[in-house]
Amino acid sequence: MSEKISKETVSHVASLAKLELTDEQLPYFTDQLGSIMGIFDSLNDVDTSNVEPTFSVTDQINVMREDVADNWGQRDALLNNAPDVSDGLIRTPTIIDESGD
């Protein structure tokens, strides 16, 4: 796991995370992610062969409740936070770009 991360991998990861990196940013982030990944190598020293992973430390398991919808009745207040609203609906650009080619 100590292999240095490549620009191509960083670029791929950025696209998975819906981020775009400029040509200047790509080497900068590649370097930094490489050194961050470097500190993870120390985990190879730890023997975890018989260890269960811990994903949460809550003491609550399977909290049940009635499956009822709660209408907060605050549509307008919610829409106030939306960047683009029309007729009580949130507007977005077209899903398929038809403007150019």
Next chain:
Amino acid sequence: MDYLGKDIFSIHESLVNGDITAEELTRQTIENAKKNDEDINAFVVFDEENAIKQAQEIDKSGIDPDNVLSGIPVAMKDNMLTKGVLTSAGSKMLSNFKPIIDGTAVAKMKEAGTINIGKTNMDEFAMGGSTETSFHGKTKNPWNLDKVPGGSSGGAAAAVAAGDVLVSLGSDTGGSIRQPASFNGIVGMKPTYGRVSRWGLIAFASSLDQIGPLTRTVKDNAVVLNAIAGKDEHDMTSSNKEVPDFTANIDKGVKGMKIALPKEYLGEGVDKDVQDAILAAADKYRELGATVEEVSLPNSKYGVAAYYIIAPSEASSNLQRFDGIRYGYRSQDAKNLEELYVKSRSQGFGDEVKRRIMVGTYSLSAGFFDAYFKKAAEVRTLIIDDFKKVFQDYDVILTPTAPTPAYSLKDEKDPITMYMNDILTIPVNMAGLPGMSVPAGFSDGLPIGMQLIGKPFDESTLYQAAYAFEQNTDFHKQDPKMGGAQ
């Protein structure tokens, strides 16, 4: 109103006696905080209008003599939802976001009669330890304006240290309450995971995040935790464990208490002055009748590596919701939906947030999940087991809160150095334990904090140990001068 040298109990007395009304107090508090903010920039926004209105209502119905929090002005970290008031989490992404609800902790503080005067500055999405990644500019340390206030709850801690407010609420994912409390010479508590509802806290890493109070004194801190703790139907990870009165045993002393001093937390990388302060604190506890013995937490040293896989992984998932559609920042130069997501996120998030999203995305991606995320989660188990072992024989663990006092605002910082700074606080979040920072010394005029770590849901014993120390030392009585380096 300047709160240096004061506490909730003294202000409560003034309110009950009618020496000052809640409205006068609130106005004077905001006036003083605004003046201090010209130097320290602890606040993102003041909510003067609502605060005054609320104070007037409290005056009208009368200060409750049995409720010490009645009419006390407080501040909220900017990642906690406040109805109708800017909640930006220190990010451009949410720089225009006004929630339609109060988060549970915010609502409980309101029910308890406190008055929120505004939102405090923080690292963007609570990712950082110096409050330098905020969209709203840097906050300065009131003890020395050339130093960082710590983070991510840097504004929350600086506001309390500067005497702006007696109480602020912060959040702590890897040390974000305790480290700034340490850097600012105040008391900061990260309660047990599940003790305080996270409903309405903008999520960073959901298995680690916890809300807690920052205050000038230990007893004030306990009073505030009383108000915000408890089960909440909106947060299924909040615990239904009974909430005791955290002040009930606070003055019982430490006679017979067993305190563990883990040797790994006083090793390389920890400043000599910090080590000395903690060893002196251990001696003080012995003098007060406690037993203090060296123990080992051998896996804590892997905490940083495991944390910087787990926290970014959870963050990369939590932060997917910021897509520029329903709320928050939307890029104006997107031609289609895909571009809207990508450009809004790329323009709305700062570099540190992007770094963590990418580290998390990578750690969770196919082919790497076992080597990174699963491995880190297994190491987390080992860290937890270490603590369990020590707590079979001890009541409290004593460590430094941070390896150094507050560092310079000016230095260039690389991510790795910044991450290593969390080495002493991270294991506590990994194990979900309560941990608090208490003033324990000074180095060149900058505060040093000691960390007390407790068993799950045993905040009471932490307060008891912290109170005994505070009552027998005078570190908490010193005040910042709000000046620059000499």
